[in-house]
Structures are given as C-alpha cells and as structure tokens.
Amino acid sequence: MSDGWPERLIEEYGPAWHPGPFERGTDGPRVIVAGVDGSSTGLRAGAYAGGLARRQRSRLVVVYVATPSVWTAMAASAAAAQEQLFDDQIQELRTQIRDRAAEFGISTTFMVRRGDAFAELRDAAVELRADMVVVGASEQAGHRFIGSVAARLVRAGRWPVTVVP
Numbered sequence: 001m002s003d004g005w006p007e008r009l010i011e012e013y014g015p016a017w018h019p020g021p022f023e024r025g026t027d028g029p030r031v032i033v034a035g036v037d038g039s040s041t042g043l044r045a046g047a048y049a050g051g052l053a054r055r056q057r058s059r060l061v062v063v064y065v066a067t068p069s070v071w072t073a074m075a076a077s078a079a080a081a082q083e084q085l086f087d088d089q090i091q092e093l094r095t096q097i098r099d100r101a102a103e104f105g106i107s108t109t110f111m112v113r114r115g116d117a118f119a120e121l122r123d124a125a126v127e128l129r130a131d132m133v134v135v136g137a138s139e140q141a142g143h144r145f146i147g148s149v150a151a152r153l154v155r156a157g158r159w160p161v162t163v164v165p
Contacts, residue, residue, distance in 0.1 A: 017107030041136025
C-alpha cells in the first residue's frame with residue numbers, strides 16, 4: 001500500500017444510499033460494517049452482511065484492514081512481499097465488492113485502513129455510527145488464548161456483533 005495506496009482508501013459502489021423514515025421497532029440496521037480480510041470466513045462475513053443489507057435496505061460498509069506483520073519490519077524483502085499481498089487482496093476485494101453492489105443494488109462503501117484490525121474496525125464503526133458489525137470467526141488457533149478480533153469487538157459492547165463461522 002505504500003506504493004500508490006494511501007493509508008486510508010474509501011470508494012463508493014452501487015446506488016446512493018438514502019435512509020428511509022425511521023419507525024422505531026420496525027426497521028433493521030441502517031449501517032452495517034463488515035470486516036473482511038480475504039480469508040474464507042471473512043468473505044462469508046462480507047456475503048452475509050451484503051445479504052442483510054439488501055434485505056434491510058441498509059448501507060453496507062466493507063472494511064479491509066492491512067495489518068503489517070511484526071516480522072516485516074525486520075526484512076525489507078518481507079515487507080515488499082507483504083505489501084504486494086495487500087495490494088493483490090485489495091484489488092480482488094474491490095472487484096468483488098463493486099460487482100456485487102451493482103448486481104444486487106446495494107449502496108456499498110469499501111474502506112481500506114492500515115493498523116490493528118480491532119482498533120480500525122472499532123473506529124470505523126464509531127465514525128459511521130454503525131448499527132451492527134459483522135466479522136468472520138478467526139481461523140488461527142492462537143486466538144483461543146489471546147482473543148480474536150471478533151471476541152474483542154463483542155467485549156467492546158457498542159453494537160450487535162455477528163460472527164460468521
């Protein structure tokens with residue numbers, strides 16, 4: 001992302017979002033934030049959030065957080081390889097998101113951020129006044145002991161969090 005990608009990228013796809021009249025108790029979430037990372041659970045979370053946004057006529061915000069590895073700081077070649085991986089994932093995600101937003105008529109925002117996944121998803125949800133957050137379950141065994149992004153979002157207790165397996 002250092003070669004042409006800004007620290008934060010925001011792109012809009014699909015029709016413009018116009019919130020309808022709010023009727024207490026009858027409307028679903030107005031803004032759904034979905035955290036995607038290119039993993040199979042992350043992609044399922046994005047698909048789930050997209051379906052929910054379509055049914056509820058909500059605004060969908062898909063957030064990809066590029067989280068550099070601790071090890072890339074030690075070797076320039078590793079850093080370049082990781083940046084290329086980020087670029088490839090971002091290109092693939094933006095194509096999928098753009099196509100699905102047009103196909104299903106969903107107002108979608110694609111955001112790319114750099115940093116800690118939990119902190120960036122939390123900040124995006126707060127900034128956008130999200131009504132719900134959707135993320136994929138962690139596929140890493142170590143997260144059972146130190147806590148996954150999903151578990152940390154649930155513990156934050158600010159929004160309903162759906163964790164997609």
